[in-house]
Amino acid sequence: MALDFAIILAYLALMLGIGLYYRRFAAKNLENFFLAGRSVPGWLNGVSYSAALVSADAASGYGGLAAVTGVFVCWWYLTRFGLALFVGAVLFAVFWRRLALFTSLEFYELRFTGRPASLLRFWIAFRTSFIAMPAWTGTTLLAAYKIMEPVMGMGKTTTLLWVVPVSFLYVFLSGYKGVVVSNLVQMVIFTLGTGSVAVLTVAHFGGPSALAARLLAEYGPAGAEMLRVVPPLRHDVFPLAAAFAWLVGQTVGYGGDAAPVGGAVEGQRILSTRSPREAVTMYVVTALTMFTFVMLVSLPCVAAPLLWPHLRDPGADRELAYGLLMKEMLPHGLMGLAVAGLLAGVMSTVSDNLNFGGQVMLNDLYRRWVVPSGSDRHYLVVGKLCMVVILAMALAVVYSVHILFDVAVFMLQLSAAELPANWAQWWWWRFNGKARVAASFGGAGIFCLVVLGPKLLLRAGATWASALVLPWWWETFLVMGLTTVLWVAVALLTKPDPEPLLDEFYRRARPLGSWGPVRARLAAAGAATVASVNGDAGQPAREGREVAS
Amino acid sequence: MSGEWRLVAVGFAIASLGAGATALYIVGMSWLYVGRFALGSAALVGAAVGAFAFRRSLGPYLDALDARADGGPVQLESPDGGNGEPIRP
Numbered sequence: 001m002a003l004d005f006a007i008i009l010a011y012l013a014l015m016l017g018i019g020l021y022y023r024r025f026a027a028k029n030l031e032n033f034f035l036a037g038r039s040v041p042g043w044l045n046g047v048s049y050s051a052a053l054v055s056a057d058a059a060s061g062y063g064g065l066a067a068v069t070g071v072f073v074c075w076w077y078l079t080r081f082g083l084a085l086f087v088g089a090v091l092f093a094v095f096w097r098r099l100a101l102f103t104s105l106e107f108y109e110l111r112f113t114g115r116p117a118s119l120l121r122f123w124i125a126f127r128t129s130f131i132a133m134p135a136w137t138g139t140t141l142l143a144a145y146k147i148m149e150p151v152m153g154m155g156k157t158t159t160l161l162w163v164v165p166v167s168f169l170y171v172f173l174s175g176y177k178g179v180v181v182s183n184l185v186q187m188v189i190f191t192l193g194t195g196s197v198a199v200l201t202v203a204h205f206g207g208p209s210a211l212a213a214r215l216l217a218e219y220g221p222a223g224a225e226m227l228r229v230v231p232p233l234r235h236d237v238f239p240l241a242a243a244f245a246w247l248v249g250q251t252v253g254y255g256g257d258a259a260p261v262g263g264a265v266e267g268q269r270i271l272s273t274r275s276p277r278e279a280v281t282m283y284v285v286t287a288l289t290m291f292t293f294v295m296l297v298s299l300p301c302v303a304a305p306l307l308w309p310h311l312r313d314p315g316a317d318r319e320l321a322y323g324l325l326m327k328e329m330l331p332h333g334l335m336g337l338a339v340a341g342l343l344a345g346v347m348s349t350v351s352d353n354l355n356f357g358g359q360v361m362l363n364d365l366y367r368r369w370v371v372p373s374g375s376d377r378h379y380l381v382v383g384k385l386c387m388v389v390i391l392a393m394a395l396a397v398v399y400s401v402h403i404l405f406d407v408a409v410f411m412l413q414l415s416a417a418e419l420p421a422n423w424a425q426w427w428w429w430r431f432n433g434k435a436r437v438a439a440s441f442g443g444a445g446i447f448c449l450v451v452l453g454p455k456l457l458l459r460a461g462a463t464w465a466s467a468l469v470l471p472w473w474w475e476t477f478l479v480m481g482l483t484t485v486l487w488v489a490v491a492l493l494t495k496p497d498p499e500p501l502l503d504e505f506y507r508r509a510r511p512l513g514s515w516g517p518v519r520a521r522l523a524a525a526g527a528a529t530v531a532s533v534n535g536d537a538g539q540p541a542r543e544g545r546e547v548a549s
Numbered sequence: 550m551s552g553e554w555r556l557v558a559v560g561f562a563i564a565s566l567g568a569g570a571t572a573l574y575i576v577g578m579s580w581l582y583v584g585r586f587a588l589g590s591a592a593l594v595g596a597a598v599g600a601f602a603f604r605r606s607l608g609p610y611l612d613a614l615d616a617r618a619d620g621g622p623v624q625l626e627s628p629d630g631g632n633g634e635p636i637r638p
Contacts, residue, residue, distance in 0.1 A: 071579045078572050086564035086571075090607065091557065094614055202582060209584030227583050229576050277611055284567065291575050299582045427557065510618045512557050 004152075004336030011189060011340040012166045015347065018182045019170025026175035029376045033175035033383065034359040035102070035272040042278030044180055045269045046285025051183035051190075051348035052265050053286075054293040057143035059194070059342060062294055063301035063322030067311045069238050070226030070302055076238060077294050079246040082287065084254035088266075089283030092255030095426065095509050096267070097276040104267025105364045108436075110508070111425055113501050116433030120440065125364035133357030133390050137350055138397025144346040145398075150323045151339060160398065163346055168391055171351040172384055176272060179351050186344030187289065193334075193341025194296040197322075200329040201300035214306055226302060245473030252480065253419030256426050265356045300325055350394075358387035416476060417443030417483040424487070427513025429502055435491035442490075443483035450482070451475050556613065563606050570599025 026033045040048075066073040101107060105128075108121040144163055148154040154162070170178050205211040215223040225232055231240045269286075270279045304321040305312045307328065311321055330338055362383040367374070374382075421439035424431040450470075457465035470478065496502070499521065505511075506518045577592030 083568040086567040091560040
């Protein structure tokens with residue numbers, strides 16, 4: 001036990017050292033503190049993004065799913081993020097990075113104009129920094145407690161005392177640069193720790209073939225189902241239709257959004273890379289590393305029901321599977337490494353959320369609405385205070401302020417409705433601010449009507465409403481379809497955004513898709529400019545060739 | 550299909566290639582973990598081939614996006630690495 005604690009202490013000291021090492025770099029200016037001077041290699045940002053996405057809650061959540069499904073649990077995360085991340089890489093990363101924004105939320109006032117633009121930027125900044133970031137940070141800290149309690153016998157407050165001060169200190173001192181470097185160290189430790197659990201678990205059963213034989217012998221047809229790699233047509237937890245719904249529901253619109261509720265740190269990862277191509281690398285490395293990390297925590301849990309059969313019982317707390325495996329399989333020393341690995345996952349998510357949430361609260365709320373022209377030093381101080389505010393709210397979530405978490409989950413469901421609009425804002429010049437507002441807020445209304453309406457009627461005693469309650473995957477398709485009809489109608493029935501705004505956006509981003517009238521206008525303007533300079537109306541301009549060719 | 554939308558379609562095809570290769574890698578590793586060695590190895594070979602094809606097609610595609618931003622006609626090589634026809638956005 002003393003060896004385990006020594007390993008954990010050494011890890012925490014290393015994190016503090018990284019914070020101290022980068023503190024001068026971070027203190028120079030805002031770009032250094034929040035975007036690491038836009039000098040981060042794509043691969044490092046990719047590992048860092050994986051670190052932000054994968055935490056102790058992945059071990060408990062995916063581990064629990066693996067225990068009640070089987071090997072095919074891999075399609076749970078592959079369909080959710082696989083194609084989506086590659087679409088982001090190939091079709092959007094370059095364009096986002098070209099814009100060279102400070103936060104991705106600035107996009108709204110670049111692409112749209114007037115009240116819709118400022119309303120969207122304000123709403124998403126508020127939602128990100130006051131609801132999503134505190135909620136996700138709080139649940140991550142709670143997941144740390146769920147692992148530390150059974151494995152190390154630590155209470156909630158003790159767990160927080162181990163995790164929070166160091167996480168906060170190194171991000172407070174070193175900013176984003178310290179975050180990405182520490183994320184790399186954390187993910188190496190995470191891989192070693194979780195890899196040990198995976199290897200020792202399969203060795204415990206006598207190797208891969210013996211493990212498969214045990215599953216077949218103990219569970220018969222259910223064991224054969226657990227060994228499938230494709231989700232079955234009928235399954236209580238994860239049927240094939242659910243995999244298809246994840247694929248469509250998560251991929252459509254992915255990459256075009258500035259700050260999705262569940263993955264808001266993505267914009268910071270793109271904008272801090274050295275070049276547009278490095279932003280593409282970021283996405284690809286994220287996909288490879290994240291899936292590897294999730295695979296490492298979920299695969300061993302397929303074997304967990306052999307040791308604790310009650311995990312597959314309806315109503316059982318299946319999320320204990322990974323913690324139980326750790327305690328059973330790991331000797332002292334390796335246990336310390338595995339715990340340090342899980343702490344690393346927690347701390348990477350916490351530090352990422354604090355840094356990004358602080359950046360948004362500072363730039364898109366404080367600087368945009370309160371003090372627009374302060375000094376860098378002033379904003380640095382306020383930015384750090386914003387991180388304190390987010391941390392305090394996250395701690396409130398840990399200590400039973402569940403409303404924030406409930407609201408965040410509810411808004412995550414609401415935001416699914418608007419997803420197709422995220423592509424339209426890049427690929428259709430006619431998509432305007434009003435259409436964006438219709439997608440964001442009208443989509444939420446449609447969600448309430450389709451998803452919540454029938455359930456409320458049922459509660460009120462209208463039994464006929466049970467025919468309107470659909471499986472969640474059909475609800476997803478229906479809500480997305482109706483919302484798309486709504487924003488297309490709004491776009492076509494209202495005026496386009498002003499021409500100068502569209503022209504400027506096109507010049508900066510060069511987006512793909514339907515921008516014909518804007519390209520034609522820019523071509524004509526370019527030709528006219530050169531003609532007036534040369535006195536020769538027949539001379540084509542470079543700008544004219546650029547946009548018309 | 551216009552050149553603009555063709556670029557989008559080709560981008561989707563390349564993204565699908567990358568996602569497919571990644572899925573084969575995860576499925577292959579999962580098969581190996583439960584003793585399906587032949588299937589797991591075949592999936593990993595498929596993942597390597599897919600990753601190679603993705604890498605070969607991504608570079609020319611990004612070159613095409615750069616050329617488009619710089620104002621020249623877009624030369625987009627097909628995903629198999631062959632010479633494609635110019636795309637005029």
